[in-house]
Amino acid sequence: MDRIPILKMGDCLLVTIQVDMHDELAMSLQEDLTAQIARHASRGVLIDISSLEIVDSFIGRMLANIAAMSRVLDAQTVLTGMQPAVAITLVELGMSLPGIKTALNVERGMALLREFMGNDAESEEDDGSEE
């Protein structure tokens, strides 16, 4: 069965969805991603869906789930490159994905992630200096 590749970039995990998502693929991505976050202790997850042209409520819910699970594992999820048609569909389905950060493209998404992780790192450094 096909699997969606998950790339590790330092503290972040990079997932680019290049094929049509079907339900099984989405489920396996969810499992793989949570396993990878736990294994590498990643702090950020970037999911690029710029080639995704069709979504349904299941995929929408799956994206929201991935974001929630990542948060539990202390990783911030950023969703990038959503197509206008996909955005309209999700809104019409009533899924506004409130917990997910979004960015227009991967570049902006990485900047956003760095910002979050930078903030975290600073606070940790502060903690360290105090000790």
Next chain:
Amino acid sequence: MSAFQEIVRAHEKAILSGWLNEMSTSTRRKDLINDADFKSQATELLRLVTDASQSSSDVQSEAFSATRTFLKEITKARMDMGFSPAEISMFVLSLKQPVFKALRDALKDNDAELIDEIWLSNTLIDKIGMLTVDTAVGFRELTIARQQEEMLELSTPVVKLWDGVLALPLIGTLDSARTQVVMESLLSAIVETNSQVAIIDITGVPTVDTLVAQHLIKTITAARLMGADCYLSGIRPAIAQTIVHLGIDLVDIQTKAKLSDAFALALTRMGKTIVSTKTATVNNSQKAKEL
């Protein structure tokens, strides 16, 4: 239809002159079309109908395709000239009298056949007349649809205020169809210009009810999903009151009273400020970009 066809062939000249005569008293518009064109169109139509009726009496059949094409052409041409649909159909319907006259002259000894032939030709001419009305109305509807489309396009301009800042000044009432266009044009503009902030200005929207608010919230949410911040500006005091009275929840949406306020906020969020380069002469102050 053989009798009809033979009789029309034999009396073609008489029918044609009778037809032209009939039209000159009823629907002839000398101000819109000249005699020569008119006569040639009438001759051509009569010839096509006679030929086609040889094999079929159904105007939708293959035999009548040349007739239909010709009728469509002259209907369109006449609509452009300023004829009304009624006048165009009268052009065809006025063929009845001379045809009936020719049939009566030819079949005066056989009453039963005369009635049959009159009935057949009557139905045929009626159907052809309907065809012109259909074409004329279809033509009008096409024009209306095109104009509606143009109005939708015109009424939703997306303007770029700054690098990465888009504005969408909405004017007029928002309905579902328009919201769809607004949403699509805004989202595609966000992708094209790679913008981080979009400002929807509703100064020109006369009333905001729950439906309009719903549409606005949808648009803003869709923009957020794409990764752009979306602000709502141009909310007049009366509309602010309406929104609260209706219990519309705009808590998750950044709102500003004026477009300028929203623009200032957008610049701040992007880490940009506007400074005046001239301190003393306030009249001629310029905008400058600073990091």
